[in-house]
Amino acid sequence: MSAVLSRPHFTFEDYLAWEETQTERHEYIGGEVFARTGSSTTHNIISGNAAIALRNQTRGTPCQVYMADVRLHVQAADASFYPDVFVTCSAADAERRTVQQDALLIVEVLSPSTEGHDRGDKFAAYRLLPSLQAVVFVAQGQPHVEAFTRNADGSWTLFEASGLDAQLTCATAERSFVFPLAELYAEVDFSAASAEASTESAAKTAAARSGTSA
Template identity: 45%
Template sequence: MANPQSAHMDAEAFLAWETEQPEKHQFVAGEVFAMGGASDRHVTIAGNVFSALREHLRGGPCRTFIADMKLRVEGADAFFYPDVMVTCDSADRGREQYKEAPVLVVEVLSPSTEAFDRGAKFAAYRALDSLQEYLLIDPASGAVELYRRDPENHWVLYTHAPPDAVDLRSVSLTLEGASIFEDAAPGPEHETPAEA
């Protein structure tokens, strides 16, 4: 995440303020963080996952969203922009600015955000009762890590090396490894300043 802006505000003030901003911001406990652009590979991988999920879920009760939709994590007093998320919650259909009840969240890692995605952001996501799976994709190595909530409310890690398929039980989809990295072969990642 980029450095926090000087403004300190509550969630409602943030929502009103951000609608007037030219760029996206994440919000965590009163602090606002500007987000930068992502690399070609990052965007391509997120797009591949979004496309597979959108096609699979078309016509059903679940909706798939890509990077421009906010996710509110009320328990962490935060708003994030996941790379991809799926919600099947009827109340989310009526929320225009953000969603609150995803079953699946996907983050494509970048050098500047990996520690946050694995640490504080994942800790916040775990506060979402609806969330069943958290998928992390590493463009550099091609590794894919799936965290799944078990019946005892523990998060279990399932690792996948390329080109292994990933079984997304939350949405009943087997995501082929080759489709994740189509037109975005794994390799060293060149950092874009303030990548999201």
Template identity: 40%
Template sequence: MAEPAGRHYVTFAEYLAFELASETKHEYVDGQILDRFGDNPDHGLVSANVTAELGNELHDRHYRVYGPDVRIRVEATGASLYPDVTVVCGRLQLDAEDKDAIVNPVVLVEVLSQRTEGYDRGEKFAHYRRIPSLREYVLVSYKTRRVEVFRRHDLGGWALYEAQGSESIELASIGCMLALDEVYSKAFEEPELVS
């Protein structure tokens, strides 16, 4: 879970200046700067696999796929967040206050970790749900081969769809399938240790 880097209220402009000067990434939620922790190699591999899989599926269509270095700005709450994968459909829209932050994602993906699972399922998802363009929120397990897709319905509610093992799961908003064999390719293998 992300921990506050400071306890006093920080304006968004102060956050942007702090983030620009920092060598590491931070999120901005409710006037607080939150550390964005790195994780283990499997987390990075699974995140890269999802980015590659979606990039391959969508490369000749009207979508853009971004990795974990791209910020999302939630205009309704003021939060500035870093998902693991972002998909945008059509024209890219940037935040008026932060020209490096996207405001119109269609799909957001978080690869869960022991530290961030509660935050990604709870507070972070609560912010993401306030993004009008968002149609699907994807959570990729770090413990087992399981992917959850929260899909927004026309009336505004969300429904959960799951896949596990070697199944595939549909990302209906972008018209593609996410194969778990590709998502978890080479993950959870016993690493070779160099002494």
């Protein structure tokens, strides 16, 4: 996420109308808009693999899988995001065409420039979604996945899996989702991922020194 854009305070409706006129995607948080940064090839491969795995598991059900270019509105946080991948099984979402609101499961592929935001403010906002049952964080540089699942009392439990021979299961109130790490990381070149991460970290440092935040 780049620095906040210089513009008067938005309402959410202002943001939606303005975003339709833009060539780049922007997220919205509390009246401010932030330009989305581009993703690495590794990030793109993993996101695609996660979407395919989830589509295979939800085929023939009311659930839909979205990635990258579909907005998710978190009303309680006055925010709108573009999750890497998310699943919604909501009949109300099925009727919506521009913004979804009832995500059941969200997947975020972590990058050096966005990991702090993904794990921090964005994760806090996501947890305000009444529909949300699981958030999955996927590392790029090594086969490692973390899943936070919501308990009946509203607390969250962390499950982790590492290694290409492992798999992680997210059990939600609606259904269970299985993530074999060999499928999530199919065609990932970890040496290239490390090089991309180093480049991204250097860019983030340079941006910080110039007075912007990546």
